[in-house]
Amino acid sequence: MTVQMAETAETDRAGASTGWSAGWSAAVQRPGANFGENWSETGFDRQSVRQVVRLTGGGTSARVRLSNRYGDAPLAVAAASVALASEGAAVRPGTVRELTFGGAATVRVAAGGEVWSDPVELRTAPSGRVAVTLYFARPTGPVTFHAQAWTDSYRAAGDRTREAGGESFGESTRSWYVLSDVEVAGAGAGAEAVVAFGDSITDGFGSTPNADRRYPDALAARLTAAGWPLAVVNAGIGGNLLLNDSLWFGEAALARFERDVLDRPGVRAVIVHLGLNDIGFSEVDLPTYKPDAPVSVEELTAGHRELVRRARARGVRVIGGTITPFKGSEYHNARAEAKRSALNAWIRGAGEYDSVADFAAVLGSPDDPEVLAAAFDSGDRKHPNDAGFRVMAGAVDLAAL
Template structure:
């Protein structure tokens, strides 16, 4: 099986989470792959909504729909068992163009292989890629990946908040075209961590949007591809400057704090989720609101998924930014910082958290340590209340954006700042 490519030559072992699960990465001597779609793997857990991760799968097919930010002539699929405690056997897998819901275009369906075989095993802690498959796709085109899991998998590595529907049914239905057998649904992705493409027109290196729920897309319309990264990819394509735009957000993620349900800290996962993506040249860091906000809700709204309720200072968050800037620069990336947007009057917003947010944003704007700054805070706040989101952009919880707000985020990006 092909190991996931790393930006640097040779091989490396990276920590998958705070309990030191590891995933091995080995780079090819040369690579023309570009990551066209990604998501950040998470530890199995209850999460914000019911999902299938804690129980996993047995004698079932799971079909997942994703939209590629750029197209190509050949594709490979990356699967992650980063948080698995046992080897993961894929009894069969397919890729196909989506026609809506769980349905696919039958003439586009291709079987995925590893070393030419349709059944393969991903070791515990590893993330691997399939063999290349001739598969012509266009940018912003939805595709499905179907995995047949015959033997019990145990708890599944997943991504909690997909803002997209995944489908499940009994038996081996990976080649089923009309999708009617897929009667169970979930709003998470399972095992799937990336789709890479080669071929197609030349384009600039890709962009990783690295963040929390505001990158992940919380508050946007499910199955509509209305997240911030989707809107930015659409804007670049409409401007005649298509580039891969990768969503590496995890809802609730923090710069400095590891969480069982909300992901390992951003500084820890930066290597895997940013530097481990082929064909990228820029990273945009939009993080910090959870570090300063979650400690404020410990008494007001003790929701178990938020634990631990670690109190983090502005200086500690800035130190985390500096760590990620150093990691990115060492790998040759352009590192762009985005200001932290307001959360008033949510429980995340207190006098103390607002003081931290002000200090953080002042540093982002004035330190000169980022290659460029996206001042999303100033672009999206209310003109009459600069400590609140503009009402037209507010999803209703005063923290997350709606579809209009995520589009406004993308429109506020200075494309020149992306390099």
């Protein structure tokens, strides 16, 4: 039996009132080949995809959300499971739980739609990892995905949803597909969440793959060490712009703010780090990415003000992150630097944000604050490395959350 699910982007938010908490999330994107090898454009046919994600909080039950937001046809999922992850594509024997949807083992997700699985009993720990396996028995066509996962996802022929071993999963990429959320409930689940909202720096570009060393991961570790069961959700998209949509880099942050931040269960605070791509793409000759016209500081501050206004209207605290140094990268010139400086001065001094995380100050070189310090540079003069992401997490005032 297949259940026809006709949801649109207006999804089930019952979780906010029935004890569900954010466990893991990824902001979804249109299919595309912009970030190297991935399977989003070709999709899947008689294949299973196993995806490993790190939970920010634990619990005694779990459910997942599958997204066909950017699909132009219904997406048929023939089988699905969740389990505690082991090494690589393997999962812990005895922990595999079949996922159902309205009581059925299969589900058909409408074009533009999203569906939640039924809850399953699964005891998870904070910072624990789970593996979600999806089987597609028929050609899917292009699928909704998240490009820059910095974590391996695995593919194998046939239905592998009940398989504990990972030997058959011989192919991998570093993107997530169809899976957009894992929520947890029960003992150990944090009732509230903070969302890190931004571009590739929030997404973790430059961090060590399969190590969960993005700055939101480091922030979650700080909160756990402090004994605060506050979930941390990563809503970054590589290349994302505050003001403009992009086929490659997602909908504008202003357009996706409600869906990726405010509509999540128990959101208490959001950390905003956006504007670097708006400045870089519009000031430097990169025609593939270039907006129609250069973006002004006034437009950027207006966009930030709008995010603050919407968050406050929902009772969510808003922390502004200053734009990190990028001198020496392909984005940089004198005009771009002047805009970064002016935007950072506004973030620090305008009093619009409830608090400021001064990422620029902690990452800048002592010799030249326009330059990313060598100790924190992943190698491209723009994206921090693991040490830089830890420093970013340390710049967030926990009391402001």
